[in-house]
Amino acid sequence: MKIIGINGSPRANGNTKAALDIMGEVFAREGIDFEVLHIGHQLAPCSGCFRCAKTHTCTLPDDGLNDMYQRLIQADGVVFGSPVYFASITSGMRCFMDRMGCIDMNNGRQFRFKVGVPLVVARRAGAVNAIDELVHYINYAQMIIPGSLYWPLVYGNKPGEVAQDPEGVQTVQVLAQSMAYVMKAMEAGKSQIPLPELPRKAYTNFVR
Numbered sequence: 079m080k081i082i083g084i085n086g087s088p089r090a091n092g093n094t095k096a097a098l099d100i101m102g103e104v105f106a107r108e109g110i111d112f113e114v115l116h117i118g119h120q121l122a123p124c125s126g127c128f129r130c131a132k133t134h135t136c137t138l139p140d141d142g143l144n145d146m147y148q149r150l151i152q153a154d155g156v157v158f159g160s161p162v163y164f165a166s167i168t169s170g171m172r173c174f175m176d177r178m179g180c181i182d183m184n185n186g187r188q189f190r191f192k193v194g195v196p197l198v199v200a201r202r203a204g205a206v207n208a209i210d211e212l213v214h215y216i217n218y219a220q221m222i223i224p225g226s227l228y229w230p231l232v233y234g235n236k237p238g239e240v241a242q243d244p245e246g247v248q249t250v251q252v253l254a255q256s257m258a259y260v261m262k263a264m265e266a267g268k269s270q271i272p273l274p275e276l277p278r279k280a281y282t283n284f285v286r
Contacts, residue, residue, distance in 0.1 A: 079261055080111040082153040083197075086160035086171030090116045093199045093234040094159045096241065097250055101157060101197070104254035110154075110261070115146055117170045124176040131184040136177050143177055150178070154261050155193035156221070158212050165204030167211050175215045182219060183279075191273055193261050194221035195253055198231045199240060205231040222264070224256035 083101065087094040098114050105112040120141050129137040135144045150156055158175070160167040167175075182189050196212035198205045209229055216223055230253050232246030233239075240246060 079109075079154045079265065080113070080152070081105055081155040081157060081193075081257065081261075082150055083112065083114040083157040084159055084171075084174065085114050085116045086158070086168050086174065087116075087199075088118050088168065088170065089161075089237070090118065092161065092237050093232070093240045094161050094197075096234075096238060097197055097199050097232045097246075098157060098159050100240075100247055100250050101254040101257075104251050105258060108255070108258040108262075110258055113149075115149070117174050119170055121170055121173040121177070123173045124180055128180070128184070130181045134181065134185040136181055138177075143174070144181075146174075147178055147181055151188045153192070154265075155195075155257050156189070157195055157197050157257075158216065159197040159199070160208055160212065162198060162200040162204040162208045165207050167198075167208045172211075175212070179215055179219060187220060187276060189219040189221050190276065191264070192221050193224065193257050193264070194219070195223060195257060196230055197250060197253070199234060200231060201233070201235040205229070205233075222260060224253070224260045226250070226253035226256060 083098040085095050085098060102112040121143055122138055122141060160171040194216040196209045198208045206229060226249045228249045232250060233243045
């Protein structure tokens with residue numbers, strides 16, 4: 079089994095990476111492979127062209143997103159991590175979620191019934207707003223979202239400060255344990271309970 083963590087911070091080794099690493103320690107004890115992909119500033123925003131409906135890939139100039147998408151398809155679970163700068167997820171994380179979501183809904187919903195969780199790091203406020211944003215994307219992808227003892231957030235400002243938030247550390251540790259349990263339970267049940275058929279999506283336009 080494998081889980082991929084998405085580091086939506088411009089900083090490759092800031093508090094978001096530290097929080098992901100805390101979860102990674104739990105995954106290692108559970109015998110689950112864990113890899114972190116760093117987004118940074120590299121991604122362009124979605125253009126809304128919907129050419130991915132035909133190509134099943136993003137047709138914008140190659141910036142690494144298609145490779146990341148293929149790697150996520152192979153994973154069993156995904157942790158979507160973002161710091162909070164202005165009461166929301168970062169612009170890089172939004173570009174990632176917009177484009178990844180657009181490709182996936184036009185490619186047979188490859189994230190469907192994978193396990194996915196949000197993970198947010200904040201200095202002070204805006205964390206719950208950011209969690210809500212990530213949950214909207216994860217839920218639309220039909221991913222399974224396990225919970226923890228609290229909302230999946232950790233507090234910290236300077237790199238490494240998340241370690242000084244014991245409740246936050248415990249929260250993401252339990253979140254990792256929940257992910258591992260759900261993934262293993264789903265794997266054990268695959269032979270007994272097949273996935274439901276994916277229907278053709280009905281689109282309704284309220285402008286008449």
